[in-house]
């Protein structure tokens with residue numbers, strides 16, 4: 446049998462990083478999806494092909510726990526970084542189905558750039574768990590897929606992950622996450638514009654950087670709490686459909702993320718290009734360090750402005766994905 450599931454990427458209206466320390470955040474799913482196709486094998490091995498992986502796209506085949514790991518001619522840390530989320534998603538599916546020895550051929554196709562703040566890891570984990578459990582004849586509730594995908598991110602990111610990306614990808618739409626409390630939100634179809642600088646960064650490392658700053662300086666811990674205050678204000682603006690206030694708060698959130706050390710010159714340049722192009726607000730999205738920004742702009746001027754910005758490799762309008770994980 447073969448099973449394909451897909452799940453969307455996301456942008457953060459507000460609250461990334463601070464959400465790791467229990468502050469609320471509001472991510473929104475966008476219509477860019479990762480598709481994971483899984484076929485059960487008749488042995489216990491795992492064969493992963495992922496065209497989009499930045500190490501030139503590759504296929505690896507490796508055994509279950511006791512084996513030596515992937516047999517490929519690329520440095521091990523690179524392979525581990527590339528396959529960590531898939532490995533853990535498969536481990537979750539094996540656990541959910543009570544089939545520790547199940548082997549799979551896994552194929553990943555994704556419209557979400559890797560390591561760019563658009564939630565590629567969460568989408569791959571969510572779609573992977575959904576496809577692999579269905580392939581083994583187990584139908585998980587969407588919230589359980591989200592919970593297991595969270596455990597994948599938590600494991601791969603050395604215990605530093607929130608439930609935000611994975612819950613958002615599993616449920617679709619706009620969501621609110623505060624610690625273990627995850628809810629879906631009524632949201633207007635916001636005019637998201639994304640600018641992507643073409644680079645890739647490691648979420649785990651960026652989270653560690655914020656943690657270190659927060660441990661060193663009390664005012665950095667205060668900054669994280671201020672992000673939480675801003676998100677609560679943002680929730681009211683979202684409920685009122687007050688796009689102008691949402692934009693102002695996004696600008697404020699970008700400044701706070703910048704203070705926490707996770708912006709980059711490319712991100713700042715794209716943020717300013719979007720604002721100059723008429724966006725009501727713009728901020729980096731996701732872990733940062735490079736990657737993507739999100740802006741709110743009804744009339745498309747910011748897409749043009751971003752396209753003319755040397756630091757921007759791709760600019761596009763991103764529609765809210767109302768559907769989360771689904772079987773294809």
Ligand SMILES: Nc1ncnc2c1ncn2[C@@H]1O[C@H](COP(=O)(O)OP(=O)(O)OP(=O)(O)O)[C@@H](O)[C@H]1O
Pocket residue numbers: 479495496497498526527528529530531553554555558559560561562563564565566567569610646647648649730731732733
């Ligand atoms: N198309 C894909 N094929 C295989 N693995 C993928 C794919 N997309 C993402 N991944 C996995 O996710 C990792 C990137 O996750 P990471 O959390 O660092 O960035 P992100 O999720 O894109 O951004 P953010 O967490 O800031 O939203 C890759 O190294 C890889 O392990």
Ligand SMILES: C[C@@](O)(CCO)CC(=O)[O-]
Pocket residue numbers: 460461462463464465562564598605606607608609610648652730731732
């Ligand atoms: C930086 C972070 O807040 C979002 C990454 O998209 C990490 C997390 O929530 O796990």
Ligand SMILES: [Mg+2]
Pocket residue numbers: 564565566567610648
């Ligand atoms: Mg991620």
